Amino acid sequence: MSKKLIFTAALLSLATPAFAADIIEPAPVVKAPIVPAQIFSWTGFYIGAHGGGAWSKWTGIDPTDPTATWSSATASGGIVGGQIGGNYQISNFVIGLEGTGAWSSVTLNAGGPFGGGAGFNLSLKNDYIATVAGRFGVAFDRVLLYAKGGAAFTRDKYSVNNGLAGPLAGSASGSFNRTGWLAGGGIEWMFVPNWSVRAEYNYMGFGTITEQPVTTGNLVATPANVKLNIQTGTVGVNYHF
Structure with missing residues (x-):
């Protein structure tokens, strides 16, 4: 019996290292690092273009009609231009801060404070609209809602003739630059990296200035106080650096 026990113990002692060698250690599990999602930012500079419509309202007295009374007239037209600016989120x-400049076709061709009387041919227009304004907005990832306010610039171009010929013919003309204020707002969407589209509305007030056209021939013009406001509605596209 004792020989059998000794023999069995010897076999077990020989088998144990072989059995242990057959146990394969599992490979350690390596977890991939967690990369936080990149947060979109509106910070940076941009340049773009815009277009849309504009509506002007002139209020005043016709400088070429001494019998005229204080009245108002409205005109509309298109605008096309560009913008450049920068944002910080x-x-x-x-x-942010933005500057814009646009060509305007807003034109009044008859009636209103510069009607000139029967037979007169009139053109009164705003041929450009420019602004420098600050922007403040709230970003919802790639959508930005913003308000803006600042300074606005435009020009009245006045031209009229009395429709007569010969020694009775007369005309008046003048260009009058204006500075005013702007308030507006819009929405902008970054639809692909670096590119956004936007829609915007602005109201511009230019107060009252004195306009004195230069006359030729048989036409007299007196200084006239003229008030102006402009509204614009535009859509645009920006490229962000």
Whole structure:
């Protein structure tokens, strides 16, 4: 019996290292690092183009009609231009500064404060609209809602003739630059990296200035106080650097 026990113990002692060698250690599990999702930011500079419509309202007295009374007239037309600016985002708030310049076809061709009387041919227009304004907005990832306010610039181009011929013919003309204020707002969407589209509305007030046209021939013009406001509605596209 004792020989059998000794023999069995010897076999077990020989088999144990072989059995242990057959146990394969599992490979360690390596977890991929967690990369936080990149947060979109509106910070940076941009340049773009815009187009749309504009509506002007002149209020005043016709300088070529001494019998005229204070009245108002409206005109509309298209605008096409560009913009350049920069944004800086803090949390989900965005502040920025933007400058715009646009060609305008807003033209009044008859009636109103510069009607000139029967038989007169009139053209009164705003041939450009420019602004420099600050922007403040709230970003919802790639969508930005913003308000803006600042300075606005435009020009009244006045031209009229009395429709007569010979020694009775007369005309008046003048260009009058204006500076005013702007308030507006819009929405902008970054639809692909670096490119956004936007829609915007602005109201511009230019107060009252004195306009004195230069006359030729048989036409007299007196200084006239003229007030102006302009509204614009535009859509645009921006490229962000």
